[in-house]
Amino acid sequence: MSQDLTTTAESIAQTIAAFVSKRVGADVPADKDLFESGLVSSLFAMELVVHLEQAFSVQILGDDLKRDNFRSVQAMTALVLRLNGAE
Amino acid sequence: MAEQPSIVKCLVWDLDNTLWQGTLLEDGEVKLPDSVRELITELDSRGILQSVASKNDHDQAWQQLEALGVAEYLILPRIGWGPKSDSVREIADELNFALDTIAFVDDQPSERAEVEFHLPQVRCYDAERLPEFAALPEFSPATVTVDSRRRRQMYQAGFLRKAAEAEFQGPSDDFLRSLELEMRIGRATEDELSRVEELTLRTSQMNATGVHYSISDLRGLLVDPRHEVLVTTLTDRFGPHGAVGLQLLERHAAVWNLKLLATSCRVVSFGAGSALLGWLGDQAAHAGVHLVADFRRTERNRMMEIAYRLAGFTDEPCDCRAGLTAPAQEDIQRLHLLPTPCDPPPTMKLHTVSLQSA
Numbered sequence: 001m002s003q004d005l006t007t008t009a010e011s012i013a014q015t016i017a018a019f020v021s022k023r024v025g026a027d028v029p030a031d032k033d034l035f036e037s038g039l040v041s042s043l044f045a046m047e048l049v050v051h052l053e054q055a056f057s058v059q060i061l062g063d064d065l066k067r068d069n070f071r072s073v074q075a076m077t078a079l080v081l082r083l084n085g086a087e
Numbered sequence: 088m089a090e091q092p093s094i095v096k097c098l099v100w101d102l103d104n105t106l107w108q109g110t111l112l113e114d115g116e117v118k119l120p121d122s123v124r125e126l127i128t129e130l131d132s133r134g135i136l137q138s139v140a141s142k143n144d145h146d147q148a149w150q151q152l153e154a155l156g157v158a159e160y161l162i163l164p165r166i167g168w169g170p171k172s173d174s175v176r177e178i179a180d181e182l183n184f185a186l187d188t189i190a191f192v193d194d195q196p197s198e199r200a201e202v203e204f205h206l207p208q209v210r211c212y213d214a215e216r217l218p219e220f221a222a223l224p225e226f227s228p229a230t231v232t233v234d235s236r237r238r239r240q241m242y243q244a245g246f247l248r249k250a251a252e253a254e255f256q257g258p259s260d261d262f263l264r265s266l267e268l269e270m271r272i273g274r275a276t277e278d279e280l281s282r283v284e285e286l287t288l289r290t291s292q293m294n295a296t297g298v299h300y301s302i303s304d305l306r307g308l309l310v311d312p313r314h315e316v317l318v319t320t321l322t323d324r325f326g327p328h329g330a331v332g333l334q335l336l337e338r339h340a341a342v343w344n345l346k347l348l349a350t351s352c353r354v355v356s357f358g359a360g361s362a363l364l365g366w367l368g369d370q371a372a373h374a375g376v377h378l379v380a381d382f383r384r385t386e387r388n389r390m391m392e393i394a395y396r397l398a399g400f401t402d403e404p405c406d407c408r409a410g411l412t413a414p415a416q417e418d419i420q421r422l423h424l425l426p427t428p429c430d431p432p433p434t435m436k437l438h439t440v441s442l443q444s445a
Contacts, residue, residue: 041433042432043358046390046397065393067399070397
């Protein structure tokens with residue numbers, strides 16, 4: 001069970017990292033602060049919201065749309081896991 | 088009962104014995120009547136686009152149009168030997184216009200018949216009717232806005248921009264930087280009001296409340312010292328995008344209430360909405376006030392909510408909310424921001440008014 005969860009988290013993180021890396025043209029460590037490092041603009045953040053919703057069939061609503069949830073690959077992974085688990 | 092004909096958005100001209108007098112390849116020399124020159128500039132100023140579908144040698148005909156000084160008014164010209172119905176259809180497709188908004192004028196009955204046969208929605212006119220054009224209702228839009236007078240230039244800039252984007256390799260932020268975007272935010276002028284009203288009507292995807300403000304509502308707010316009606320225009324190295332954003336702000340002592348934010352869908356991909364919110368947050372931080380933004384979810388304005396939330400707006404309670412006047416509609420939510428100073432985005436240059444001084 002916990003094995004499954006780890007695998008899921010890893011594959012989610014990989015998918016997200018691949019999307020971000022492709023867009024910024026560099027490898028992105030999972031804990032890197034994307035806003036602070038200037039890698040992600042507000043515009044790209046909007047794209048991330050739409051991408052996560054489509055790639056993982058989740059809906060990100062209300063206060064879940066706060067910036068902190070998109071700050072790093074790690075944070076986005078946690079968000080997707082939580083939204084998936086809530087179903 | 089005859090219905091009011093819908094407005095023509097693009098007029099497609101034949102050249103020989105229609106736009107000019109004479110047959111270029113036979114006579115070698117052609118004449119542009121003053122009345123036609125006047126008609127071209129008049130339609131242009133009304134925001135009606137104009138194009139060409141002509142059977143001619145392309146280079147020679149285009150040189151002639153340049154020599155006559157009218158080439159700049161004609162976009163997406165189709166000069167060649169193919170059927171004119173193909174040319175007209177390509178022009179409509181490229182502009183993303185419905186065929187029933189296109190008009191075609193030609194002196195040759197056979198050419199008009201060919202277009203009518205394949206594209207029955209296109210309105211075809213005999214060149215003999217050109218003297219009446221300026222007075223025809225389908226060529227007379229009810230309102231002519233600041234932007235309709237510049238519409239052709241905005242389309243021309245759009246074509247160049249599209250070509251540049253297709254050629255560009257690399258991260259999209261670098262592309263945005265290469266556009267040399269300049270955003271101006273200023274208090275609305277009387278002249279801009281019709282365009283501002285249009286923005287509240289047309290921007291369904293990027294309108295935070297879906298509330299429509301009429302010209303007279305807006306005119307009243309322009310002179311109200313508590314309200315700010317702010318218009319955003321955007322230009323880049325290819326030319327103007329025109330008015331792309333509207334902010335309606337009501338000031339209170341401790342809080343500014345953003346009652347409406349509407350931006351044109353055309354500029355979402357340039358990050359215009361986020362840039363506006365960032366600027367407003369910065370202004371509020373310097374004025375020492377909180378910001379409260381009205382938002383009403385519609386079927387189409389999700390991107391607007393995302394922009395607000397990513398900019399830091401939340402549902403959190405705050406004492407400042409008590410000082411606000413009642414919202415324009417019952418189902419409006421109010422999102423709160425504790426503003427902090429914010430640098431403009433690296434992808435555009437801002438020229439703005441200061442809201443401190445009012």
